[in-house]
Amino acid sequence: MGKITGSQAVVRCLQEEGVKTIFGYPGGAVLDLFDALMDSDITNVLVRHEQGAVHAADGFARVTGEVGVALLTSGPGATNGVTGIATAHMDSIPLVILTGQVPRPLIGNDAFQEVDIVGITRPCTKHNYLVSNVDDLVSTLREAFHIARTGRPGPVLVDLPKDLIATKLTYPEKTPIHLSCYQPTFNPHPVQIEKACRRIMRATRPVLYVGGGVILSNSSKELTELAEKLSIPVTMTLMGLGAYPGSQKLCMGMLGMHGTYTANMAVAESDLLIAVGARFDDRVTGKLADFATNAEIIHVDIDPTSISKNVRVDIPIVADCKNALTAMNKWFDAESNFKQTEQAGRLQPWLALISEWTAKHPLAYKDNNDSIIKPQYVIEMLHQLTGGQAIITTEVGQNQMWAAQFHKFDYPRHFVTSGGLGTMGFGLPAAIGAQMAFPDRTVIDIAGDGSIQMNIQELATAKQYSCPVKIAILNNGYLGMVRQWQELFYNKRYASTIMDVVPDFVDLAKAYGAVGLRATTKSEVEPVIREALATNNIVIMDFKIEREEGVYPMVPAGKATTEMLLV
Amino acid sequence: MKHTISVLLQNKPGVLSRVTGLFSGRGFNIESLCVAETLDPNVSCLTVVSRGDEAIIEQITKQLNKLIDVIKVTEINDKEYVEREMILLRVKAEAATRAEVLRVVDIFRGKVVDVSAKSYAIELTGSASKIQAVIDILRPIGIKEIVRTGIIAMSRATKTK
Numbered sequence: 009m010g011k012i013t014g015s016q017a018v019v020r021c022l023q024e025e026g027v028k029t030i031f032g033y034p035g036g037a038v039l040d041l042f043d044a045l046m047d048s049d050i051t052n053v054l055v056r057h058e059q060g061a062v063h064a065a066d067g068f069a070r071v072t073g074e075v076g077v078a079l080l081t082s083g084p085g086a087t088n089g090v091t092g093i094a095t096a097h098m099d100s101i102p103l104v105i106l107t108g109q110v111p112r113p114l115i116g117n118d119a120f121q122e123v124d125i126v127g128i129t130r131p132c133t134k135h136n137y138l139v140s141n142v143d144d145l146v147s148t149l150r151e152a153f154h155i156a157r158t159g160r161p162g163p164v165l166v167d168l169p170k171d172l173i174a175t176k177l178t179y180p181e182k183t184p185i186h187l188s189c190y191q192p193t194f195n196p197h198p199v200q201i202e203k204a205c206r207r208i209m210r211a212t213r214p215v216l217y218v219g220g221g222v223i224l225s226n227s228s229k230e231l232t233e234l235a236e237k238l239s240i241p242v243t244m245t246l247m248g249l250g251a252y253p254g255s256q257k258l259c260m261g262m263l264g265m266h267g268t269y270t271a272n273m274a275v276a277e278s279d280l281l282i283a284v285g286a287r288f289d290d291r292v293t294g295k296l297a298d299f300a301t302n303a304e305i306i307h308v309d310i311d312p313t314s315i316s317k318n319v320r321v322d323i324p325i326v327a328d329c330k331n332a333l334t335a336m337n338k339w340f341d342a343e344s345n346f347k348q349t350e351q352a353g354r355l356q357p358w359l360a361l362i363s364e365w366t367a368k369h370p371l372a373y374k375d376n377n378d379s380i381i382k383p384q385y386v387i388e389m390l391h392q393l394t395g396g397q398a399i400i401t402t403e404v405g406q407n408q409m410w411a412a413q414f415h416k417f418d419y420p421r422h423f424v425t426s427g428g429l430g431t432m433g434f435g436l437p438a439a440i441g442a443q444m445a446f447p448d449r450t451v452i453d454i455a456g457d458g459s460i461q462m463n464i465q466e467l468a469t470a471k472q473y474s475c476p477v478k479i480a481i482l483n484n485g486y487l488g489m490v491r492q493w494q495e496l497f498y499n500k501r502y503a504s505t506i507m508d509v510v511p512d513f514v515d516l517a518k519a520y521g522a523v524g525l526r527a528t529t530k531s532e533v534e535p536v537i538r539e540a541l542a543t544n545n546i547v548i549m550d551f552k553i554e555r556e557e558g559v560y561p562m563v564p565a566g567k568a569t570t571e572m573l574l575v
Numbered sequence: 576m577k578h579t580i581s582v583l584l585q586n587k588p589g590v591l592s593r594v595t596g597l598f599s600g601r602g603f604n605i606e607s608l609c610v611a612e613t614l615d616p617n618v619s620c621l622t623v624v625s626r627g628d629e630a631i632i633e634q635i636t637k638q639l640n641k642l643i644d645v646i647k648v649t650e651i652n653d654k655e656y657v658e659r660e661m662i663l664l665r666v667k668a669e670a671a672t673r674a675e676v677l678r679v680v681d682i683f684r685g686k687v688v689d690v691s692a693k694s695y696a697i698e699l700t701g702s703a704s705k706i707q708a709v710i711d712i713l714r715p716i717g718i719k720e721i722v723r724t725g726i727i728a729m730s731r732a733t734k735t736k
């Protein structure tokens with residue numbers, strides 16, 4: 009085989025990894041790469057801002073389970089991507105980010121558009137590389153994909169100097185990747201599985217606390233089997249929504265700061281908390297000293313650092329969630345002392361107590377005035393009119409929490425939201441990424457009037473690539489979540505949360521070649537959504553909602569999760 | 576509680592900053608840090624001394640293990656071990672104190688490595704407590720400058736019974 013350039017090798021490597029779509033923005037340092045891409049079958053989605061590129065690749069990865077790829081130029085191109093990279097890192101999303109770098113002889117000399125992106129992204133990537141030897145180029149890219157998608161997934165950045173990708177090389181044959189220092193533990197220890205299962209059999213008030221790890225490891229089926237076999241009620245984190253069907257009887261909804269009354273009470277009263285692919289985030293636990301004080305804890309996670317980081321764990325199981333859940337299901341199937349009907353009978357009092365909590369304080373909102381729109385009603389209508397089949401992305405803030413609470417997610421990989429980092433401006437580019445992956449499905453970005461403006465420029469990207477994403481703006485003229493905190497904890501002093509000037513979103517839609525619709529009363533909500541869903545174009549739905557509506561239940565920061573403010 | 580952790584790393588650019596970045600980013604403390612190549616030039620050994628309760632040290636070792644370039648993490652204090660630190664001191668040595676300084680150096684099995692009319696430069700190795708002792712004794716005489724390497728440590732060989 010003859011020699012090819014580094015750029016051609018990068019493209020070939022992407023093809024070898026099965027990449028069909030990437031998200032990028034060109035610049036001086038990556039001219040060669042974009043040129044080489046033109047000769048391939050890979051589509052580059054030209055975004056309007058590099059943050060959008062990384063979020064779009066992230067959205068693509070979340071809905072497909074594949075590695076998302078972004079290609080950015082050196083300097084500001086790379087730094088603009090950092091928020092996107094950190095977002096993916098916090099939520100363990102597999103990405104490979106390729107950045108251009110100045111030619112090797114100039115590195116360190118403050119060259120034009122030079123930045124130490126490997127240094128900058130060290131704490132917010134799973135791993136990163138500056139390729140300094142052309143013979144390492146292909147093996148580094150293969151390693152990057154391997155590291156991004158295996159173990160606890162995450163973003164991997166590869167920095168490519170301009171002169172290096174212009175250098176010729178012989179493309180190496182693909183060989184199995186073996187990294188002696190990177191060996192995630194995929195299979196659970198049988199002793200720990202047995203210990204956990206025996207403990208579960210003794211539990212009288214067990215709770216399954218399920219996080220994004222179950223989605224990432226595609227183990228919703230195994231989780232559902234375990235929950236139903238054992239009649240154990242399930243609560244999910246923001247990242248876990250959809251792992252267990254939201255409309256099933258055992259589902260208690262989300263837990264934590266804006267979790268349901270039922271979920272938070274169940275965790276507090278539980279005698280056994282079975283955490284699967286979750287990491288005891290502060291938004292879930294509230295005041296640590298008062299979290300699940302009556303419970304022993306089983307924790308399944310592929311990342312040992314997550315175990316006993318915030319909360320002491322009694323039975324740790326380091327493994328891929330799918331393997332651990334499968335092993336647990338098999339254990340119960342083989343155990344002669346375990347009878348599904350007996351188990352269901354044994355947990356009956358616990359499930360009855362849970363039903364009581366739900367009856368006492370269901371997720372609710374006051375909806376007694378037809379001249380105004382309640383945001384929760386919009387979410388319910390979106391859920392109803394799409395049959396729960398749409399991919400929902402969100403921005404961050406009240407819009408995100410209402411979506412998490414009032415849209416019942418019945419399937420995994422249908423809810424795309426920035427959980428750990430809480431990145432405003434995530435939803436629109438993520439929706440574009442999701443729509444690129446599934447052109448025929450309905451993709452809806454649930455947004456606020458504040459956060460939609462953070463990456464509004466991506467409307468042009470959506471238009472250029474015919475991504476008919478639907479954007480539901482819950483427009484209250486405030487930065488609503490911060491305003492809610494100011495209302496509750498700062499004596500209603502609304503410092504810098506009033507957005508007096510926002511664009512006319514209907515006109516804005518038109519300017520971008522999209523369709524703009526507006527609803528100002530409750531009765532207009534349904535026709536607007538119906539029209540949007542029937543339109544094969546980008547639609548912005550501007551819902552003028554009740555301005556000072558809050559997200560409830562709410563656990564004030566630093567309080568125990570049983571100290572909920574209710575509607 | 577003080578802990579000495581020994582880390583084998585890939586000897587590549589940027590690896591040390593991954594380790595130090597992890598400590599600063601997660602609020603772990605570094606009391607001393609020492610790093611150099613091993614017999615295998617592709618591998619370096621880093622000895623870090625940190626303080627924290629069991630939970631923190633457990634997190635430190637887990638987080639270090641999670642770094643892709645880390646090959647092995649050993650908590651030295653778990654077993655029998657030897658630790659050494661080297662120190663260079665420049666001590667005032669005027670007529671009245673020259674003999675006294677030499678006596679102290681002798682007692683602590685140090686070496687004079689540089690001499691001037693008014694000072695001695697002394698090289699000394701030992702455990703952290705020995706190093707502290709020599710500093711305490713020489714301080715009243717007048718230490719003009721000190722440079723310490725930080726602690727290196729090694730587990731003792733398993734004894735056959």
